Amino acid sequence: MEVENSYCTQIWINLRAWHILGALDGGDPQPSAWQGPNRKHQHRAQNSQVWDLKSTQMYQIVVIQTGSFDSNKAILERRYSDFEALQKKLLKTFPEEIEDVVFPKKHLMGNFTEEMISERKLALKEYLSLLYAIRCVRRSREFIDFLTRPELKEAFGCLRAGQYTKALDILVHVVPLQEKLTAHCPVMLVPTLCAMLVCHRDLERPAEAFAVGERALQCLQARESHRYYAPLLDAMARLAYTLGKDFVSLQERLEESQLRKPAPRGFTLKELTVQEYLC
Structure with missing residues (x-):
């Protein structure tokens, strides 16, 4: 198993003892992204050490950058079943690399005693730390x-529904986390940044849209073959024209790219982004 010391980003996992009422009726409610414990259908379990075995326990994961103060720490929530799904996927892709990583087993009885909650929290924290070290x-x-993915799926769903403000509320929290996780491959951030551009543009905020578009172009660099390259340049040229900026250079880059690699009319930037995270 390849393990190394990681000094850039560390992951902490905390547990909130939230009792999700929908689960008592046989449902399996999904956590809403980037919200606190006062969400609809939830309340803190009070004055009790054991909860109904049908209830769902939520785990809070905090991702922060070490070495300096991180004002953009990411806080998200996952269920035990989400960890299970991750383990199954990783076993298919990295069976040898994670052979020594112990996954916390699910106990049929006593899942929600104080003792079991504490033990599982520590075990899941160790599990994520070991995975991150590989x-x-x-x-x-x-x-x-x-x-x-859960937060991005919700955000892109809001974008498709025309709920641009709500989509942005989620995306502005996801982007710092994506930046931490994809520093080795910044191009992975491009769809999210382009979604933010579309939201700002359709909310008639051209300056904000242009600023986030510049970040997306920096991530793409000179990857002319990338599916977002031409649509992004086209959107940026139009925004530059609206803002009285240099749109000619952007148009020239687009035309040069099309001359080097002629292609039929492709998707617009919005047409591309609304196709992300459909399933």
Whole structure:
């Protein structure tokens, strides 16, 4: 198993003892992204050490950058079943690399006693720490999706529904986490940044849209073959024109790219982004 010391990003896991009422009726409610414990259908379990075995326990994961003060720490919530799904995916992709990583087993009885909660919290914290110490795992799509996909799926769903403000509220929290996790491959951040551009633009905030578009272009660099390259340049040229900025250079870059690699009319930036995270 390839393990190394990681000084850039560390992961802490905390547990909130939230009793989700929907689970008592046989449901399996999904946590809403980037919200606190006062969400609809939830309340803190009070004055009790044992909860109904049908209830769902939520775990809070905090991701922060070490070495300096991190004002953009990411806080997200996952259920035990989410950890189980991650383990199954990783076993298929990295069976040898994670053979020594112990996954916390689920106990049929006493899942929600104070003692079991404490033990599982520590075990899951150790589990994530071990996974993160393995370079190929922490850089994998499976691991990154575990920490970001539920929130991104909700945000892109809001974008498709025209709920741009709500989508931005989620995306502005996801981006710092994605930056931490994808520093080895910044291009993975492009769809999220482009979604933010579309939201700002359709909310008639061209300056904010242009600023986030510049970040997306920096991530893409000169990857002219990337599916977002031409649509992003086209959107940026139009925004630059609206803002009275240099739009000619952006148009020239787009035209040069199309001359080098002619292609039929592709998707607009919005048409591309609304296709992300459909399932």
